[in-house]
Amino acid sequence: MPPKLTKLSRIYDGDMNKDAHSHFFDTLTATTSVLVTTHENPDGDALASVCLCSEFLTAAGKSVQIFCKDVPDKSFAFLPHIEKICSKKNALALTSIDAVVVLDCASLKRTGLSDEIKNLKQPIINIDHHRSNENFGKINIIDAGAVSTTQILYELLKEQRQDITKSMATCILTGILTDSGNFAYAPTNTQTFDIAGEMLTRGANVRGIITYTQKNKRLTTLKIWGLALSRLRYNPTYDIAATVLTQQDLKQFGVSKEDLEGLSNFLNTLKDAKIILVLYELPDGRVKGSLRTAREDVDVCRLAQVFGGGGHVKAAGFEVEGRLENTASGWIVK
Numbered sequence: 001m002p003p004k005l006t007k008l009s010r011i012y013d014g015d016m017n018k019d020a021h022s023h024f025f026d027t028l029t030a031t032t033s034v035l036v037t038t039h040e041n042p043d044g045d046a047l048a049s050v051c052l053c054s055e056f057l058t059a060a061g062k063s064v065q066i067f068c069k070d071v072p073d074k075s076f077a078f079l080p081h082i083e084k085i086c087s088k089k090n091a092l093a094l095t096s097i098d099a100v101v102v103l104d105c106a107s108l109k110r111t112g113l114s115d116e117i118k119n120l121k122q123p124i125i126n127i128d129h130h131r132s133n134e135n136f137g138k139i140n141i142i143d144a145g146a147v148s149t150t151q152i153l154y155e156l157l158k159e160q161r162q163d164i165t166k167s168m169a170t171c172i173l174t175g176i177l178t179d180s181g182n183f184a185y186a187p188t189n190t191q192t193f194d195i196a197g198e199m200l201t202r203g204a205n206v207r208g209i210i211t212y213t214q215k216n217k218r219l220t221t222l223k224i225w226g227l228a229l230s231r232l233r234y235n236p237t238y239d240i241a242a243t244v245l246t247q248q249d250l251k252q253f254g255v256s257k258e259d260l261e262g263l264s265n266f267l268n269t270l271k272d273a274k275i276i277l278v279l280y281e282l283p284d285g286r287v288k289g290s291l292r293t294a295r296e297d298v299d300v301c302r303l304a305q306v307f308g309g310g311g312h313v314k315a316a317g318f319e320v321e322g323r324l325e326n327t328a329s330g331w332i333v334k
Contacts, residue, residue: 044178150175
């Protein structure tokens, strides 16, 4: 039997005698055209989720539009339908859609389409595994105990006895591997390994996933990681190790924010601090903070929420207005 979701959040409209799973499939069955979207700066789970959903909906004969505010990193080119992802709002035909599916996104604002979506009469289906999710959908399926959003989609598909193809299996495993840090992070459990094993038997391209998502570092990427390591400082008062990178640093090395993916996870192997913080400047006048911890008694999501962010207990992030400045007393966000 497939594992059951540990938490179903509220359903705001519709037949309250049905659970969120039934609402999900009943709503999509009645649609002809669907918009699928996720959060800005998409990671492996976000991209794998929209591609998995697109695969399922396309096979069901639906017309699918996929939107992501930021262009996906080329390392995820192996995912099915990823070439269909649109990053231009004016290219979307929003008047023709019957429903919106938002995946792996705790806040509607992070889609970059909040103003356009919230005014639509069409239902919003919100599927996510972030504990900080704002339950913004008509249908909300939120499981903070799932290691990835692709795991939740897997459980939904299994519940409907949907055949899982090789392409679907690759998407599901991509989300699991990237969001679990190859089974290193909570809430990885026996179910996670069971699902991953099943995806391998169904033909998931595990070699491709590992090659394109892990063995993809350029020399310039490692050099800027080296700069980040050289700036790593420990604050004994808060038991935090932190480092910073500016836009000037990124330009000097010829890298983008995508090249910083994995840096905070790498630094999380440090045993001398409870929390890892990586701060780097975005090109639009904001500073991105990436928080990690390996300690059982620390919840970095709560810390991220103080700055308007969110995420998971062991991995979270936030963005604030400002720029990084090196002062006599250290780096500050000004």
